[in-house]
Amino acid sequence: MNEPVAPGRVGDVRRRNLSLVLDSIARTPDAKPSRAQLSAATGLTKAAVSSLVADLVESGLVSEVGLYRDGERGRPGVGLELSTRRGVVGMEINVDYLSAGLLDLGGTLRIHRTLESGNRGQSPESVMSLLAGLVSDVAAEASAAGIMLLGGGLAVPGLVDSAAGTVATAPNLHWHGVALQLDRLLPDAPFGTVLHNEANCAALAELWYGHGLDFRDYLFISGEVGVGGGLVIGSELFAGPRGQAGEVGHMVVEPSGPDCSCGGHGCLESFAGQEAIFAEAGIAPGAASERLARLGEHLASGDPAALTAVARAGHYVGIAAASTARLMNLSAVVLGGHFTQMGPWIAPAVVESLADYAPGVVSPARVAVSELGQSAALLGAAGIALRSVLASPFSLTTSG
């Protein structure tokens, strides 16, 4: 029902209705609805929908597609979809690589570039310079393809304050209390760049593009140099009272365990982080991607040290998952990050450990391995930016 509109509120109502129409188009990406269908779906008059769609098309957010037969009446119509000529950029700073990728408004990852880079202990300025270069390459490619960039999201493996654009602490980068110059990354994009926690981004990517389509409530555990996580409750990320929930890597899984970089000891990270697994598996030092590849070979060839290392990691991941499932009433677990590559070996160990420590709580069918791989955090950061654009289309339209 549309309520009576008092004078002076017309602008607000038009903004709300722009969002309503855009949301209707976004929710049904395969339907490519006509103006008449949008009118039926939103309860707005056809005249209002036509005017709103004109704005959305003019702003470039929405495109008209082909001729379209409008159901039983047989009148030809024009379908509408989110424009593939507008996009957002997902970016990631991790310990040993940088990456940037372009997601078009339709949700397709069109460009994805990764740069190997040892960022641990490097100054935020120098890392941001490298990233700005990579992003500018992506922007040039986008421009050549006729795609305009509207905004971006940057994922960093640490506790961040998104509103302030600061990293409180990213232990594996050795960054503490750092303000990042986000303006450098996409200087011309109207929505700018917003900073996020990497594991939360990966959890959201999983929610929007991965197993979130199957599960509504789950713990996402992502193996990286550290072990990050994200909690999804009712298909929404649970960020905690200060936005820093999901630190599953620092749950205590072995009270007598080794000291951890966080100052505690016996943390999950000490058993399931990359260093711990590589050391236990006897993988010689080197670049993380090479070591991961070598671990994969050793696992495939049945090397006992590799199998033991990954089984041990899975055992402790299962303990953390058991405690989390009990505490938060969750019934599914999704393994991401480097656990993806170890999937066939680590998932059974997690299942066994869950059966051992929390029988009947998480069924084996609800222990899943992410299929998004290393692009998860980038995809999540881009997805957040995409949703910001769709939530505020009026800032790009002339009448909003």
Added chain:
Amino acid sequence: MNEPVAPGRVGDVRRRNLSLVLDSIARTPDAKPSRAQLSAATGLTKAAVSSLVADLVESGLVSEVGLYRDGERGRPGVGLELSTRRGVVGMEINVDYLSAGLLDLGGTLRIHRTLESGNRGQSPESVMSLLAGLVSDVAAEASAAGIMLLGGGLAVPGLVDSAAGTVATAPNLHWHGVALQLDRLLPDAPFGTVLHNEANCAALAELWYGHGLDFRDYLFISGEVGVGGGLVIGSELFAGPRGQAGEVGHMVVEPSGPDCSCGGHGCLESFAGQEAIFAEAGIAPGAASERLARLGEHLASGDPAALTAVARAGHYVGIAAASTARLMNLSAVVLGGHFTQMGPWIAPAVVESLADYAPGVVSPARVAVSELGQSAALLGAAGIALRSVLASPFSLTTSG
């Protein structure tokens, strides 16, 4: 702003406004606002407030109190408060006692009766008969005091389905898949009796009447025969996707620990539940209340076995709290149930363990001991019932 009211919505608006006025009275229990003050606070006209208050007074939910000088203008007015002649009943079934208490609408616990009763392994029917007897005693006392009962809440130490009135599992009672005959308890109360999880009730009591007034986000850990818990986020109970969050007693704190009644092992309950503490402290078998009293004496006299047992429990409570604080971004811990009686001995051990396993996450000043004692669960169950009544006053008024 009051929006224009379409025909047919008058009933809805009156219901909303009844709640609005009642809520204004409930929020300022000490202010005893006049009708004029309620008009100012709600934005409703004085005529509307007078009509709504008349309904609330007639229904018995609100009482007029004394003569009241209305601020600077010096006109005498009548103050309004929630009636102390209406009340709700909080009830608790625990392993070794039953209890029932009357909370008046003003939030004062007027009657509190406890019956020692070994309920473990007893049939739900026989336990409910005993409880019904106790509740009927409370109802008779209430009636003699001129207090009408409107509804009740029953706390049970297990996983429950409140809507269905069933206990999925209460391991320490040996109840599994049990439907309780809640209708027997308060047959004449218009709001009936609703079933709740005991630890959640205790956490809510803490929120409404205890440390929740200081902390907005905390883990409540309650020692009983088992160890229960509740998670409070933003001053609200986090119940989890299926209402069963807070099972902190079954978080894994020692992977090589003993088997637990839940089928897992190394659970917190195995170290901080009553049996574990009594056994470690060398307290001979007997009624729980007597054993707790004896433990208190041993602690006060510096008995090494008692001190070690409680320090060990605190150590493991600290580990579970450290993991929870990391996972959910919480920064305070409240100890309740039998931990209350052990407060001076267990709290330092929890503080030390938190500093050891999650340094800087929960400051010592934010580890608190509940002051509600054994009435917490009952108080929480009653508080839920009280809030139900205040949320739906129209069901008791003639014009609603």
